[in-house]
Amino acid sequence: MRLIKEVSQMKIWSENARKNGVRIALVPTMGYFHEGHLALMRKAKTLANKVVVSIFVNPIQFGPQEDLKEYPRDLERDASLAQEVGVDVVFAPNAKDMYPQVYQTYVEVTELSKPLCGAKRPGHFKGVATVCLKLFNIVKPHLAVFGLKDYQQFLVVKRMIADLNLDVEIVGHPIVREKDGLAMSSRNIYLSPEERKSAVCLYKALCLAKEKVKKGLKDTNILQKELEEFILSHPYTKVDYIEFRDPEHLIEVREITEPTLLALAVFIGKARLIDNMIIEP
Amino acid sequence: MRLIKEVSQMKIWSENARKNGVRIALVPTMGYFHEGHLALMRKAKTLANKVVVSIFVNPIQFGPQEDLKEYPRDLERDASLAQEVGVDVVFAPNAKDMYPQVYQTYVEVTELSKPLCGAKRPGHFKGVATVCLKLFNIVKPHLAVFGLKDYQQFLVVKRMIADLNLDVEIVGHPIVREKDGLAMSSRNIYLSPEERKSAVCLYKALCLAKEKVKKGLKDTNILQKELEEFILSHPYTKVDYIEFRDPEHLIEVREITEPTLLALAVFIGKARLIDNMIIEP
Structure with missing residues (x-):
């Protein structure tokens, strides 16, 4: 090489x-x-x-x-x-x-x-x-x-x-994840052991959304609030954004009727982490 | 072809x-x-x-x-x-x-x-x-x-x-010019016959500046005013800019001690024409 x-x-x-x-x-x-x-x-x-x-x-x-x-x-x-x-x-x-x-x-x-x-x-x-x-x-x-x-x-x-x-x-x-689901990132090095435990909340939030949509909850406003609450229930977290957008032009989505990008940015302590998932309707 | x-x-x-x-x-x-x-x-x-x-x-x-x-x-x-x-x-x-x-x-x-x-x-x-x-x-x-x-x-x-x-x-x-010195431009088509006569004032102004600098006038402020007066003495003219700049980074030049770009933009009637020359000190 x-x-x-x-x-x-x-x-x-x-x-x-x-x-x-x-x-x-x-x-x-x-x-x-x-x-x-x-x-x-x-x-x-x-x-x-x-x-x-x-x-x-x-x-x-x-x-x-x-x-x-x-x-x-x-x-x-x-x-x-x-x-x-x-x-x-x-x-x-x-x-x-x-x-x-x-x-x-x-x-x-x-x-x-x-x-x-x-x-x-x-x-x-x-x-x-x-x-x-x-x-x-x-x-x-x-x-x-x-x-x-x-x-x-x-x-x-x-x-x-x-x-x-x-x-x-x-x-x-595709995103490569740790065993518990945390998306791999060079910035994960910033996390203290306690923060590392909280950091899995990004992935868990994505999975939670996927499940809720599957069960029929399509209103992204409601979903957004539930996800925010879920993330904030983990220590050291501060939400930067939780957004539902169309996966091609990133136009805001109000109701999930097509495959939709759910994108998250969350501060865990000082580390700003991002993650995303395409959610099927 | x-x-x-x-x-x-x-x-x-x-x-x-x-x-x-x-x-x-x-x-x-x-x-x-x-x-x-x-x-x-x-x-x-x-x-x-x-x-x-x-x-x-x-x-x-x-x-x-x-x-x-x-x-x-x-x-x-x-x-x-x-x-x-x-x-x-x-x-x-x-x-x-x-x-x-x-x-x-x-x-x-x-x-x-x-x-x-x-x-x-x-x-x-x-x-x-x-x-x-x-x-x-x-x-x-x-x-x-x-x-x-x-x-x-x-x-x-x-x-x-x-x-x-x-x-x-x-x-x-290098700039290609008409016989009388007017820089060739597709926009010259906009000029009426009378305006066409005035349009040569851009080139004449460049030559005038060259001569004045050669004779020892190095202050670009004075030169700029003299050129403006010269251009405006031709009918149908409106000066957009007359500037002296260094030919590499286009920094303003106050005194001509190095080869200097003299750049002009002048409206002749509705046509906006540009021309330039590198003036030696």
Whole structure:
């Protein structure tokens, strides 16, 4: 496995690979790998000849009050995990190479970036779209694999690809969960043992909603209130949002008559965790 | 010469050309060709194996009060002129194919888009950057040729290419002028015969400034006032801006001690014309 740190070197690798007819898959990550990341890499391996995993804690997708500095990093461990999975290249650029001092170009996917995490984290999806576009241009992948825990991110990047006429196929991978159901996330490291116990309430809330809808409760207003109550019955929790949206355009849903995205963002102590599920009517 | 109207067809042509090792040059235009456009095409021919000229009156770079509807169009004449010059493909997509109903992705080059035409035409350079990025992704050129009459546009696109890690070389072509010095522009068609006579005042003002600087007048404030007076001494004129900026970052210049961009925008009747010159100290 190669570890490439320079943008120019990555470009050369990718140009050569393309010239040789190699099909490239990219797994864009912020590192600090867990089983979720490794699942994306394994999926990528089945879809391409060569897998590139990028590791870059992208500063422009963090708000000024967010956890850019604390975000966990361990390149050595990540590189060794990636190698075990059979990744071909770990691309770990530094921020100055990605955003030199004169940097000033940003991509915005307007409508899909407005609700949910976009409303709570202004500028977040502009940062995500911009870095993904840069990574696509540098790594030149035929396809890119994203985890569906970041469902809105998946939609934003998919829309950007279509709108900008990019030749990248986007593949979404189902959420990978701990045994008790907690969605895997690098941010779970922030949880104290007590908070970790509470954190399962996100997944439990999703399951509760699924069950209630199955039993005939279709009014999302009522569901939202019941879920909020359920989550707040767990210690250390603060609800950021609980929303029902259509899974394609993220339009608000009042009554569940079609498959509907239920998306949650909940603070558990200082950690802001997200999770989601498509709820069948 | 091929005339391609569909985005998907253009992509197929470009992919095949790339596979066959063809070096592609793109000349992005809004059509209604004059000698300036043809000069860009001839330049492109010397730099690549195949030349693609795009013709697209890009709605998103026009403000709501601007001349999108009146902008002159003549695809048949354009195609025949392009063919005479030896262009390989005219790419003339329609707006619905470029911007389908769900379209929502925009690229912004923040700092370089602020002054000059960016200040007078809000959103203009966002529209320019976005359409150029789309054209680059569709046509996949190795290089693109832009006219330097639109100097700020040239800088914006150049910055976007660097910031987004695109593999496109950008080539600027000197302004092509009429015999009396008027910069060629599709918008010159808007001028009545009397206005056409006045319109040469842009070029004359640039030459006047060059001469005054040569003679030792370096204060751009004084120069600006003298140029304004000069322009307004011509009938039908209204000054939009007269500015002295550094030619790389477009920072305002107070005293001409380095090569300096003098950029003008002047209404002649209803037509808004621009012109520029690099003034040596």
